[in-house]
Amino acid sequence: MTELLRTEGLAKRFAGLVANEDIDFRLEAGTIRCVIGPNGAGKTTFISMISGHLSPTEGRIFYKGRDVTPLSVVKRARVGIARKFQTPTVFDNLTAYQNVELAVLGTSCPSHKRRQRIFEVLDLIRLSELWDMPVQFLSHGQRQWLEVGLLIGVEAELLLLDEPTAGMTAEETGSTAKLVQRLARDYRLSVIIIEHDINFIRDLRAPVTVLHLGRVLREGSFDEVAADEQVREVYLGQDAG
Ligand SMILES: Nc1ncnc2c1ncn2[C@@H]1O[C@H](COP(=O)(O)OP(=O)(O)OP(=O)(O)O)[C@@H](O)[C@H]1O
Ligand SMILES: [Mg+2]
Structure with missing residues (x-):
């Protein structure tokens, strides 16, 4: 390894x-x-x-x-180490899509693939259906996932x-465990x-x-x-x- x-x-x-x-x-x-x-x-x-x-x-x-x-x-x-703090630091007035977009904009992702990439991240954090929802209306758990999504969006390698x-609720906690496992298994994070x-x-x-x-x-x-x-x-x- x-x-x-x-x-x-x-x-x-x-x-x-x-x-x-x-x-x-x-x-x-x-x-x-x-x-x-x-x-x-x-x-x-x-x-x-x-x-x-x-x-x-x-x-x-x-x-x-x-x-x-x-x-x-x-x-x-810049070398790939990204940290998530205990309190989410997402932009409340922007939508989930716009938040991830800001993260992706800082990467080398070409503009014609940007939308696809943003939805890939939103899918992973289970927010693709709420893509145009201003973040202030998301639940606490969803905002936590969004922040993880921002780390994925900037192409961090070590989270x-x-x-x-x-x-989080018990259900959200269970989903978080699955999300973290998926990040390691499918994305080699x-x-x-x-x-x-x-x-x-x-x-x-x-x-x-x-x-x-x-x-x-x-x-x-x-x-x-x-x-x-x-x-x-x-x-x-x-x-x-
Ligand atoms: N900036 C600081 N200045 C002085 N002492 C600090 C500072 N940050 C942490 N400490 C002390 O260092 C020790 C370790 O703190 P740390 O926050 O790393 O613990 P932790 O394992 O994360 O605890 P918790 O489970 O409560 O989050 C504690 O005694 C804490 O009071
Ligand atoms: Mg601590």
Whole structure:
């Protein structure tokens, strides 16, 4: 398998507080990785360093073999690393179509293929029937999907999703798991996904990295991680698994 992302000894300290420490992480192209852990474990800090929103105190980040540690957020976006924040940042007064169009306009997609490409993205995020709906009238879940659609629209290769199902209905959460699986399977996108919803993590059937106190506590399949004594102690509790 081809390595897409690797971190070596990644650390972030805030005035003495250790948010991340000694994180060696590896992600293959076209795969999904779940990152879980208790509140304050360092999950958001970790993806903020990958997206370039935070610079590491120590360590290096390699993307497709290239050291991207010094690159800004904008430059990392240009090489294919894109991040979705917890609150959707879509344009409320524009339609779903226009939002995706703005994303696609920044790519090399020729103008005669643009419409087709926009509908391909809208289809994927289940919004093609609502294409001309101003985004302010979409549900919370649909707006979250639209933001994922914008990342696809800009042709990101590595998607960083921080709690994408927060506030979604159970049905929307289920659809999100299917969407993420499809992105990896059909589009060979790679996804790092932070979530607290354990049922969602289980549904993804992807390897899991558990962070605790800023360090990697365990890595493995959902079942391996869920059965781990230490993981259960610090995070999942007795009723998980
Ligand atoms: N900008 C900052 N300045 C100071 N401390 C910070 C900053 N960002 C995060 N921290 C601290 O770093 C630690 C890790 O925070 P982080 O947000 O990465 O955790 P998390 O795993 O994403 O938690 P949650 O599940 O609550 O989102 C916490 O103790 C947090 O208070
Ligand atoms: Mg967080």
